[in-house]
Amino acid sequence: MNEMQRRRESTLKIFVISDSIGETAQRVIHAVLAQFPTLEEYEVKTFPFIDSKEGLLAICQDALNEKAIVVTTMVGLELNQVCRDFCRRVGLEHIDYMTKLMGIVSNRSHIEPIYESGSQYHLNQEYFKRVEAVEFAVRYDDGKDAKGFNTADIVVLGVSRTSKTPLSMYLANKSYKVANLPLIPEVALPHEIDALKGKVVIGLTANANYLMSVRQARLSSLGLEGVSSYVKLDRIKEELAYAREVFERTGAYVIDVTNQSIEETAQLVIEYQKEFNQ
Structure with missing residues (x-):
């Protein structure tokens, strides 16, 4: 194994998959990585506006090939389930930033989420x-x-x-x-x-x-x-x-x-x- 291959194998890879622009996950990831100042070899790839099962599975397969950590910020129930099932089946590490918290908020407030991608940006538009x-x-x-x-x-x-x-x-x-x-x-x-x-x-x-x-x-x-x-x-x-x-x-x-x-x-x-x- 040459040096380039070795570095590629040892690089920490994170795949950010989102049905919006993926900004939420990126901010958290960079905040986490800032706590590891000696970590030099890492790569964060963002896959925004994912809205199909086929596209999602292709990205998940790439994540498996590259041994990446999968981070998702998707609000759609179906795509979240597809991603969870794939990662569980192949043993990929997966963090879903949206589903669990939405469920907790829904249980506490007795209000169903609207499951609409990019809703926070609608709020920003209203602000402007x-x-x-x-x-x-x-x-x-x-x-x-x-x-x-x-x-x-x-x-x-x-x-x-x-x-x-x-x-x-x-x-x-x-x-x-x-x-x-x-x-x-x-x-x-x-x-x-x-x-x-x-x-x-x-x-x-x-x-x-x-x-x-x-x-x-x-x-x-x-x-x-x-x-x-x-x-x-x-x-x-x-x-x-x-x-x-x-x-x-x-x-x-x-x-x-x-x-x-x-x-x-x-x-x-x-x-x-x-x-x-x-």
């Missing part, structure tokens, strides 16, 4: 979708850029202190892209507002006296105690009347936020959005 929605809400908050109305999932309209921004951010954390616009009688609406047909438009309104107290509290928090038209009841009623005209013009679904939490308002918006898009 949520991040994108939050960035969208920040970019198009308070009518900063009217272009946002064209691409938003939901457009929120309302006078000052009707909780447009908190609602937008809450919905963004539910992965909805939301653009909002403050309604001020003296400020012309952007022309994009007239092109909202077929889009979910929410109009936030409130009792005038309630709004007055909310605005007064806001001014007090800023150290502005002087008299301002911002908190005058007649002015607030004028703004609310103007808002009603805009709501009618845009076909907005109107929600009264008087003494209502953001969560309650958001739930109404989500229910309406689902009905609207059916």
Whole structure:
């Protein structure tokens, strides 16, 4: 036996077989191997997206030929059983990272697993979708850029202190892209507002006296105690009347936020959005 053959025979070989990309097993394996700093001769081979019995058995046969340790991260019951049976029959060392733990979780939670490959990456996609929605809400908050109305999932309209921004951010954390616009009688609406047909438009309104107290509290928090038209009841009623005209013009679904939490308002918006898009 020459030196090359000897080294090949003595090399620790690990076959990672997965019905996804195999990243889970690779991380654990490299963490384990890091505990053996003097181990120089090893080889980790990854076989991702295995979805057939024939393909799996071919890999298992190669593992047998190379005397490899077989590590699997597969969620499918049938393929896991095929791999277990083969390894048991021929004496291959086999570690299944998924099946036993899924069984324990299922027994404790009384919930059946969905047996869907790559489910964790769906979660990652949802995470990035949520991040994108939050960035969208920040970019198009308070009518900063009217272009946002064209691409938003939901457009929120309302006078000052009707909780447009908190609602937008809450919905963004539910992965909805939301653009909002403050309604001020003296400020012309952007022309994009007239092109909202077929889009979910929410109009936030409130009792005038309630709004007055909310605005007064806001001014007090800023150290502005002087008299301002911002908190005058007649002015607030004028703004609310103007808002009603805009709501009618845009076909907005109107929600009264008087003494209502953001969560309650958001739930109404989500229910309406689902009905609207059916």
